[in-house]
Structure formats: C-alpha cells, structure tokens
Amino acid sequence: MLCEMCGKDVERTSRTRIEGSVLLLCTDCARFGVVLDPPPAAVIVAGGGLRRPPASLVPQRGATRRSDERDVFSDMGELELAPDWGRRIRTARESRQWTPDDLAKRLNEKRSLVLKLESGNFHPTDALVRKLEHHLGIRLRADPERSS
Numbered sequence: 313m314l315c316e317m318c319g320k321d322v323e324r325t326s327r328t329r330i331e332g333s334v335l336l337l338c339t340d341c342a343r344f345g346v347v348l349d350p351p352p353a354a355v356i357v358a359g360g361g362l363r364r365p366p367a368s369l370v371p372q373r374g375a376t377r378r379s380d381e382r383d384v385f386s387d388m389g390e391l392e393l394a395p396d397w398g399r400r401i402r403t404a405r406e407s408r409q410w411t412p413d414d415l416a417k418r419l420n421e422k423r424s425l426v427l428k429l430e431s432g433n434f435h436p437t438d439a440l441v442r443k444l445e446h447h448l449g450i451r452l453r454a455d456p457e458r459s460s
C-alpha cells in the first residue's frame with residue numbers, strides 16, 4: 313500500500329487524521345496526525361475469547377520423540393540430554409552470576425558457543441557436556457530411567 317503523504321510503499325497503512333482530512337499513512341507519517349485505526353498489536357479480542365496456543369504447540373513432558381532427535385543429532389554425541397538442557401545451562405550460569413563470557417572462559421570455549429548452547433541451537437559434544445556439568449554443578453543428561 314502506498315502512503316498518501318510520503319508515497320512510500322509499505323505493508324500496512326493507518327487511517328490518520330491530519331488537519332481535518334483523513335489519509336492512509338505509513339507508520340512514520342502517521343506520527344504527525346491522529347491514528348484512527350488501532351495499531352494491530354493493540355487489538356483486543358472481544359468477548360473474553362482468551363487465545364491460547366493449540367495444545368499441540370505446547371511441549372508436553374515426556375512427549376518428545378527422542379528417537380527423532382537422535383536422528384537429527386546423530387553425529388553430535390552419544391549422551392542423551394535432558395530436553396531442557398539449554399535452559400539448565402543458562403539457569404545454572406545465572407544463579408552463579410556468571411556472564412556468558414565467564415562461563416566461556418571456564419570452558420575454554422567461545423562466548424558465542426555458550427550463547428548457542430543456552431538457546432539450544434548447538435548440541436554439545438560428550439566432552440563438553442561433561443565440562444558443563446562439572447563447572448556448573450548440574451546434570452544435562454536425561455534422567456537415567458531409559459538406560460537400557
């Protein structure tokens with residue numbers, strides 16, 4: 313859509329009252345007038361329709377298909393990690409009031425690796441799992457209930 317003031321092609325325009333006339337303006341130009349449309353983020357669902365994500369999107373405890381994960385990470389280590397290992401690392405680090413840099417130094421790793429670990433974007437090698445458990449005093453491995 314084209315902004316009627318600056319002519320910029322934007323995804324969304326807002327009906328904006330400026331000096332007695334109503335124009336369709338981009339967000340930049342809308343600041344100069346009174347926006348008549350509520351911004352999308354402020355739209356409130358009327359009628360008490362509480363919106364919840366479908367249950368299928370909420371991780372269920374124990375519902376994770378571990379076998380699938382193993383396929384994805386098959387070349388990244390043998391240890392089976394707890395599903396929330398990234399969060400465990402971060403929680404333990406923060407409880408010690410270590411910055412990601414502090415933990416990285418203790419592990420002799422890069423800060424970016426620590427951040428990737430904590431966000432779950434990097435699956436630690438077995439050696440790294442042991443180092444993390446040692447330095448943070450936590451367990452990252454899944455509970456040994458399935459140790460067949």
Ligand SMILES: [Zn+2]
Pocket residue numbers: 315316317318319320337338339340341342
């Ligand atoms: Zn504009």
